[in-house]
Amino acid sequence: MLLIALLGCAARGARTLAPVTSGGPSRGTLILTGGEMLPGVRARFAELAGGADAEIVYVPTAASSIRLENGYVYDPPNSGANPKTVEFEAELARLFGVRRVTVLHTRDRATAERDAFVEPLRRVRGVWLSSGNAGR
Numbered sequence: 001m002l003l004i005a006l007l008g009c010a011a012r013g014a015r016t017l018a019p020v021t022s023g024g025p026s027r028g029t030l031i032l033t034g035g036e037m038l039p040g041v042r043a044r045f046a047e048l049a050g051g052a053d054a055e056i057v058y059v060p061t062a063a064s065s066i067r068l069e070n071g072y073v074y075d076p077p078n079s080g081a082n083p084k085t086v087e088f089e090a091e092l093a094r095l096f097g098v099r100r101v102t103v104l105h106t107r108d109r110a111t112a113e114r115d116a117f118v119e120p121l122r123r124v125r126g127v128w129l130s131s132g133n134a135g136r
Helices: 039-049 085-096 115-122
Strands: 003-007 029-033 055-059 100-103 126-129
Touching: 029 039, 039 055, 039 085, 039 126, 055 085, 085 100
Parallel strands: 055 100, 055 126
Antiparallel strands: 003 029, 003 126
């Protein structure tokens, strides 16, 4: 499994590791790691996203189930909402050491293409893509 942590960071001096081919930020950092949410990687990601006051987006769409290091388990729904999402967001915020995490999840293309759905991506400086089935 490949875990990709994507961080669109507007911080000065951030080094672009891959060319930007979309309407996203012209500068930023891409962090690639495999399988685990390693503490050092999480800390660097949170730092680049703005530190303790940061808001990030976490995308669990590729995963069928996520087990955090503290034992918390979250199962992204195939459709509809999961009542545990708010609790999962709080657990992730503690894990990353940031102010707020927004879980952005759907497996429905029409939902994913709505402006209201992608709005959280416009106001954060960090996006973490969970591990899971790359076919999703």
